[in-house]
Structures are given as structure tokens and as C-alpha cells.
Amino acid sequence: MDVDTKPKPVVSVPTPDAEKPVVKAEPIAPNVEIKQNLVLIDRAVTTLEPRFTHRVLRTLTHLRKKLNDEVLSKAVEETYTKDSPAKAALFQYLSAPAAMDIDLPNGDAKPQPVVVSDPLPEGDTYIRLLILLHLSASKETTEKAMALAHETVERIQALNRRTMDAIAGKIYFYLARLYEVTDRLAEIRPLLLAAHRTATLRRDADSQATLINLLLRNYLHYNLYSQADKLVSKSTFPDSAGNPQWARYQYYLGRIHAVQLSYTQAHTELLQAIRRAPTAKTAPGFWQTVHKFFIVVELLMGDIPDRALFRQPVLRKPLEPYLQIVRAVRIGDLSHFQSALQTYTAQFQHDKSYTLILRLRHNVIKTGIRSISLAYSRISLRDICTKLSLDSEEDAEYIVGKAIRDGVVEGILDHQKGVMVCGRKGDVYSTAEPGEVFGRRIGFCLELHNESVKAMRFPLNAHRKDLASSEAAREREKSIAKGIAEGEIDDDDEMDF
Amino acid sequence: MAPPQLVANYERLKAEVVNPRADQKTIGQLLTQLKIALTEARLLIPGSNSSLEDLVLTRDVLELGAFWSVRNKDIPAFDRYFSQLQTFYVDYPTQLPPSPREYPLIGLNLIRLLTQNRIGDFHTTLETLPPNVLGENPFIQHPVHLERWLMEGSYNKVWQEREAAPSEEYKFFVDSLMKTIRREIASCEEKAYDSLPLSDAMSLLFFTKQSELMIFAQERGWNVNPSTQIIHFARKTEEKIEIPKQKIIVNSLAYAKELEQIV
Numbered sequence: 001m002d003v004d005t006k007p008k009p010v011v012s013v014p015t016p017d018a019e020k021p022v023v024k025a026e027p028i029a030p031n032v033e034i035k036q037n038l039v040l041i042d043r044a045v046t047t048l049e050p051r052f053t054h055r056v057l058r059t060l061t062h063l064r065k066k067l068n069d070e071v072l073s074k075a076v077e078e079t080y081t082k083d084s085p086a087k088a089a090l091f092q093y094l095s096a097p098a099a100m101d102i103d104l105p106n107g108d109a110k111p112q113p114v115v116v117s118d119p120l121p122e123g124d125t126y127i128r129l130l131i132l133l134h135l136s137a138s139k140e141t142t143e144k145a146m147a148l149a150h151e152t153v154e155r156i157q158a159l160n161r162r163t164m165d166a167i168a169g170k171i172y173f174y175l176a177r178l179y180e181v182t183d184r185l186a187e188i189r190p191l192l193l194a195a196h197r198t199a200t201l202r203r204d205a206d207s208q209a210t211l212i213n214l215l216l217r218n219y220l221h222y223n224l225y226s227q228a229d230k231l232v233s234k235s236t237f238p239d240s241a242g243n244p245q246w247a248r249y250q251y252y253l254g255r256i257h258a259v260q261l262s263y264t265q266a267h268t269e270l271l272q273a274i275r276r277a278p279t280a281k282t283a284p285g286f287w288q289t290v291h292k293f294f295i296v297v298e299l300l301m302g303d304i305p306d307r308a309l310f311r312q313p314v315l316r317k318p319l320e321p322y323l324q325i326v327r328a329v330r331i332g333d334l335s336h337f338q339s340a341l342q343t344y345t346a347q348f349q350h351d352k353s354y355t356l357i358l359r360l361r362h363n364v365i366k367t368g369i370r371s372i373s374l375a376y377s378r379i380s381l382r383d384i385c386t387k388l389s390l391d392s393e394e395d396a397e398y399i400v401g402k403a404i405r406d407g408v409v410e411g412i413l414d415h416q417k418g419v420m421v422c423g424r425k426g427d428v429y430s431t432a433e434p435g436e437v438f439g440r441r442i443g444f445c446l447e448l449h450n451e452s453v454k455a456m457r458f459p460l461n462a463h464r465k466d467l468a469s470s471e472a473a474r475e476r477e478k479s480i481a482k483g484i485a486e487g488e489i490d491d492d493d494e495m496d497f
Numbered sequence: 498m499a500p501p502q503l504v505a506n507y508e509r510l511k512a513e514v515v516n517p518r519a520d521q522k523t524i525g526q527l528l529t530q531l532k533i534a535l536t537e538a539r540l541l542i543p544g545s546n547s548s549l550e551d552l553v554l555t556r557d558v559l560e561l562g563a564f565w566s567v568r569n570k571d572i573p574a575f576d577r578y579f580s581q582l583q584t585f586y587v588d589y590p591t592q593l594p595p596s597p598r599e600y601p602l603i604g605l606n607l608i609r610l611l612t613q614n615r616i617g618d619f620h621t622t623l624e625t626l627p628p629n630v631l632g633e634n635p636f637i638q639h640p641v642h643l644e645r646w647l648m649e650g651s652y653n654k655v656w657q658e659r660e661a662a663p664s665e666e667y668k669f670f671v672d673s674l675m676k677t678i679r680r681e682i683a684s685c686e687e688k689a690y691d692s693l694p695l696s697d698a699m700s701l702l703f704f705t706k707q708s709e710l711m712i713f714a715q716e717r718g719w720n721v722n723p724s725t726q727i728i729h730f731a732r733k734t735e736e737k738i739e740i741p742k743q744k745i746i747v748n749s750l751a752y753a754k755e756l757e758q759i760v
Contacts, residue, residue: 222625223624223625224587224625225621225624225625226618226621229621259617259620259621259624260617260618260620260621261616261617261620262617349628354628355620355623355624355631358645359620361649362645362650365649390651391651391654392653394653395651395654397701398650398651398652398653398682398685398701399649399650399651400689401650401682401685401686401688401689401690402649402650402681402685403650404685404688404689405684405685405687405688405689411689412689412690412691413689413690414690415690415693415694415701416697432741432744435741435745442752446752446755449759450758
């Protein structure tokens with residue numbers, strides 16, 4: 001590859017955050033990288049191995065920062081033949097004049113290799129994706145970006161190539177993102193639904209996963225939870241989808257189920273989303289948002305989140321309002337809860353967790369009653385009333401009655417004397433509970449093991465060698481067996497002696 | 498355009514609904530005729546080429562129909578009207594002028610969900626409402642408060658709030674709501690008290706006559722002692738803890754199988 005022979009210096013792009021990642025300190029010029037990527041995509045198409053395409057797409061995030069008109073025009077210039085119509089079409093989207101002889105920063109005099117043919121459709125789409133990324137970065141070019149995205153989507157659907165799926169997913173994603181930025185999400189819904197149908201029919205798992213997530217995001221943006229729920233129940237999320245898409249899907253599911261009061265389910269899904277998400281540093285936004293909902297759902301289930309969660313550097317500041325709520329719930333203080341709720345109303349509404357937090361009110365009361373029942377063996381309803389700042393004794397009686405029925409506290413009410421007599425909770429270890437929990441955990445570990453075994457990759461044809469050696473081994477075994485058989489006779493003979 | 502016959506019927510319906518002495522049956526018949534006419538004019542499920550006035554007319558008819566069905570306690574019909582109206586509220590929020598009846602109807606639907614104990618749907622509907630409506634609109638506030646108090650167990654407040662319904666139609670749901678509350682309270686009492694004097698039980702369950710309470714007690718199977726006037730609740734005897742043999746065997750076998758696969 002001539003790519004590797006190129007002089008590598010060109011420290012032309014000293015990105016501001018370049019001092020942090022010390023590990024891979026070998027900045028490559030963006031154009032070189034694009035070229036490398038195109039080679040990789042070619043290889044992916046010829047070997048039908050989507051792994052290479054995925055590797056290319058992983059570089060998008062950091063390549064994105066280096067893109068500009070100059071780099072892109074050069075890339076287009078280098079990839080397409082001199083007068084290919086595709087080239088002219090792409091240059092429309094780039095604002096830099098198509099100056100052919102831009103002075104290259106590394107100023108190498110080596111003549112450009114003459115391009116003989118247009119790239120494969122996959123490569124073409126990749127170049128388009130890069131241009132799209134660049135165009136969507138600034139506000140002025142949003143219109144252009146949308147036009148390009150629409151054109152590309154049409155091309156993708158017309159071409160119908162399975163090797164393109166991964167790139168197609170990305171294109172869909174940025175198309176929807178553009179609509180979201182311009183606040184026109186409702187308009188794109190029909191297009192996404194149609195694309196999802198097509199992707200499902202073509203068994204295009206990558207686009208399918210992306211599109212389902214985009215649709216869910218679209219619905220949840222407008223708080224259309226029932227529609228989102230219907231979409232989830234009517235569609236199947238492809239198992240082979242990548243981790244990032246799974247994380248998003250689980251997060252949306254968690255939100256839907258939290259609204260529908262299936263907290264246990266929501267809890268599992270949000271936990272899965274957190275586990276599948278990239279680390280806090282690479283995707284802090286997602287990490288924070290998921291944790292916000294996770295905390296609220298955990299509170300709704302009656303658990304108190306771990307204090308350490310709020311100390312993580314990425315989470316500390318955005319979770320501050322939630323910390324206040326958690327504190328109020330933990331000590332069962334209604335007035336503290338109300339004041340925290342009022343202070344941060346705007347923040348909660350922005351996070352779309354406001355209505356969920358409103359539901360916490362009775363959890364605060366329940367915790368309050370529980371802590372009282374642990375501390376007192378007998379307490380009058382009036383005292384409960386003042387402790388929990390409830391409105392009246394009648395209310396307190398009903399509330400305590402409900403708490404007893406729901407199994408929050410053990411105890412008995414005495415109506416004539418107006419007191420609650422608290423009982424003792426039985427020993428958990430005398431029930432089947434520990435056994436069940438143990439079973440669940442073992443099940444989880446076993447599943448993890450099986451999943452990891454399934455996820456292992458083996459090099460192609462490597463087993464042939466093993467086969468050959470096993471063949472030899474079998475031969476050897478046979479001869480040994482023979483020997484033993486003969487030996488046995490010997491043994492027997494000896495025994496006779 | 499809507500046919501003149503349809504418009505005439507619509508005007509008649511409007512007049513009948515306002516008329517306090519109107520015959521409910523006539524309104525019902527009018528509604529049926531209107532719905533048939535709307536279907537023929539392709540307005541019941543709005544397409545893209547319907548004019549604004551026609552859409553408003555359709556919406557009005559459906560809204561009146563929804564109120565009418567609540568007044569006649571025909572809940573399934575209300576359900577149908579309401580789901581047809583959803584299209585107008587959700588898909589045409591900017592084109593159509595806002596309807597004054599929208600939030601009362603949504604509020605009614607919320608109460609209906611509450612009385613049917615469909616709390617999940619209740620919250621899903623709440624999420625679709627903008628926050629300022631949630632906090633201020635009296636028609637929405639009413640069901641929201643009811644739900645909160647029901648969840649907390651402040652049944653006393655629910656009982657008081659019942660009189661403060663923001664519109665006439667809300668009272669039609671009160672009866673079934675009261676039944677729900679009584680059931681809830683009764684189940685709480687069974688757990689929370691050993692015994693309860695009749696008079697106290699009466700006030701706790703919001704009964705005014707002892708005979709009503711006796712019927713209710715019979716339904717729930719409570720043990721009433723006539724001489725001392727005390728209700729005794731049957732305590733559930735401590736259930737025997739059995740070893741779940743079946744489950745343990747199944748689990749152990751599964752572990753063994755999995756372990757074998759690993760080794």
C-alpha cells in the first residue's frame with residue numbers, strides 16, 4: 001500500500017485535546033486516514049467481512065473533528081475519476097472551490113496516483129457520510145446536509161447491497177439527527193417507518209436496529225409513549241445489533257416501562273443500558289441521562305441508590321438535583337422533598353423525569369412510616385401525623401392502614417386508642433427468598449459464561465490444522481491401543497507365570 | 498364540503514344538547530345519523546384534503562357524543578369517541594383552533610382509567626400533556642390529585658374532593674370511584690385491624706346507614722358480633738412454610754447440566 005510509504009510527520013492538526021490521549025500519539029493526516037479507510041472498506045466488500053467496515057466506522061468520531069472543506073475536496077478528488085458525474089455532484093455540497101492543485105501541507109512532490117475507476121458504492125457512501133458529517137457540523141449548511149442525506153438514502157435503497165448496511169445505518173442516524181436539530185422530527189417519521197419496513201424485509205440488521213431506535217427517540221421526543229410501546233411490541237429488535245444500539249434500545253424500553261409503572265422491568269433494562277454503554281468518558285451525555293432515570297426508577301422501587309454513584313466525576317454535577325431527592329426519600333422527609341422538587345422543577349422537566357419524580361411522593365411517606373415502625377413499638381397516630389407533616393389524623397390512619405396492607409410495615413392499628421402497634425419482621429432466612437436470589441445469580445453467571453463462549457471469534461480454517469493433528473493423534477492412539485492389546489496378552493502371560 | 502343535511506343535523510344536535518329538557522334518546526339517534534353522514538363524507542377519519550371547517554365540525558360532533566355517552570353511562574361508547582378524537586388532538590394541534598372541550602374530555606378519560614384501575618394507561622396519558630397544563634388546568638388537576646391520594650392512601654381527601662368536581666360530567670364517575678375506594682379501604686382494614694366497632698367502621702368506609710354497612714360486611718365475609726357491635730376480621734393463620742422440593746430439584750438439575758457443559 002502506498003499509504004504506508006508516505007512520510008508521516010505532518011503535525012498539521014494539533015487538536016486542542018491532543019495532549020490527553022498519550023497512548024496513540026501518531027497523528028495521521030486526515031486524508032491519509034480516509035484513504036486507508038477506503039481500502040479497508042474495499043476489503044470488507046471483497047471478503048464479505050463486515051468487521052472491516054465496523055473498524056472504519058469506529059474512526060468516525062475522531063476523524064470528524066479534522067474534517068473541513070479542503071480535506072474533503074481533496075478526498076473526493078483523489079477517490080473519483082477525473083470526470084465522473086458523481087464527483088461533480090459531490091462538489092456541489094462543498095463550499096471550497098474545486099481547486100485541483102491545493103498546496104499540500106506536506107508538500108510532497110510525488111505525483112498523485114491516477115485514479116482509474118470510481119470507488120465501490122460502499123466507498124462512495126462513506127465519502128458522502130464524511131461530507132454529511134462536515135455539513136451537519138455548522139448551522140448554515142444544514143439545508144445542504146439534508147439534501148445530501150436524502151439523496152444518499154435514496155441511493156442506498158436503490159442499490160440494496162448487504163455490504164453497505166453498517167454505513168447505511170449511520171446515514172439514517174445523521175439524517176434523523178438533522179431533523180431533530182431543526183426541530184422537524186414529526187416530518188421524518190413516515191420516511192423512517194418506510195425505511196424500517198424495507199430494512200426488515202431485506203434482513204438488514206444494522207439499519208433495522210438504528211431505525212427502531214430513531215423511531216423510539218422520535219416518539220419519546222413528543223411523549224408519545226403509547227405509540228412507542230406499540231412499535232416495540234410489533235417489531236423485533238435484531239439480536240445481532242451492535243452494543244451501542246442495544247444500549248440505546250434498552251434505555252428507551254426502560255423509559256417506556258417506567259412510565260407504565262413496570263418498575264422492575266424498567267430497572268433491569270436501564271441497568272443493561274448502563275452496562276452496555278461505552279465508558280463514562282467517551283459518552284458522558286448518555287451515561288448521565290441513563291443514570292438519571294435509573295436513580296428515579298430505583299427510588300420508585302423502594303431502593304436507595306448507592307452513594308458512590310454520585311461521587312463519579314462525570315455524574316456529580318448533573319446528578320446534584322437527584323441527590324437532593326434521594327436524600328429526602330431516604331430520610332422520609334416530605335418537606336425536604338417538596339422544596340427539592342420546587343427548586344429543580346425546570347431541570348426535571350427538561351430531563352423529562354418530572355412526572356416520575358412526582359410519583360415518588362408516596363414513597364417518601366412509606367419510608368417515613370417504615371423508619372417510625374422500626375424505632376417505636378407503639379406510637380399514636382397524631383405523632384405520626386406531625387412527624388410526616390400529614391394534614392390530619394384521619395389521613396394518617398388510612399395511610400398507615402394502606403402501608404400495613406402493602407406489607408411496608410408489620411403492625412396493627414388500634415382504632416379506639418388511636419395508636420399503631422408495631423410488630424417485628426420475620427427472619428428472611430427462614431423463607432425461600434435467599435434460595436431464589438441465589439438461583440437468579442447463578443443463572444446470570446451461567447448465562448454470562450454461555451454468551452461469552454458464543455461471542456468468541458475463531459480464525460477461518462484454523463481448525464484444519466487441528467483436524468490434521470487430531471488425525472495423526474488418532475493414528476497414534478490406535479497404534480498404542482494395539483500395543484496395549486498386545487501388551488495385555490503379555491500381561492496375562494506374565495500373570496500366568 | 499360537508500353536505501347541507503349534515504350541517505343541519507349538527508345544528509340540531511347543538512341545540513338539543515344545550516336544551517335541559519331534551520330527550521336523551523333523540524340525541525342518541527341524532528348522533529348515529531351524524532356519524533353515518535360523516536363516514537359517507539369521509540370525515541370521520543380525517544384525510545389530507547378535508548377543509549378546516551369540516552374538521553372542526555367533526556370534532557365537535559365527536560366531543561358532544563363523548564359527553565353524551567358519559568351522561569348515559571355508556572363507557573365503551575365513550576372509549577370509542579375518545580379514541581376517534583385523539584387524531585384531532587394529537588395530529589392537528591396547530592391547524593385546528595384549540596377546542597374548549599379538549600381538557601375536560603381528557604380529564605374524564607383519566608378518571609375513567611382511574612376507576613378501571615388502569616394506572617399504567619393513566620400515566621401514559623399524563624405524559625402526553627404539556628407541563629403547564631398538568632400544573633394548572635383544573636380539569637386535569639382533579640384526576641391527578643385523586644390518583645396521588647389513592648396511591649398514598651389519603652382516602653379521606655378523595656372523599657372530600659368528590660364534591661369539588663370541575664364539571665357536571667365528572668360526577669357520573671363518582672359512584673364507581675366510591676366503590677373502588679371502599680374496596681381499597683376494606684382490604685386495608687382487614688389487614689390493619691384485629692377488630693373494629695361498627696360505628697367506627699361506618700365512618701371509615703363513609704357509610705351513612707348501618708344497613709348499608711351490614712350488606713357490605715356480608716359481601717366481604719366479615720364476622721360481625723351483634724351483641725358487642727364489633728367486627729372481627731379473620732386473621733390469616735401463619736401459613737406453613739413448605740420446602741419447595743420441585744423447584745430445588747429443577748434448579749439443581751439445571752446447574753448440573755450447565756456445569757457439565759462447561760467442564
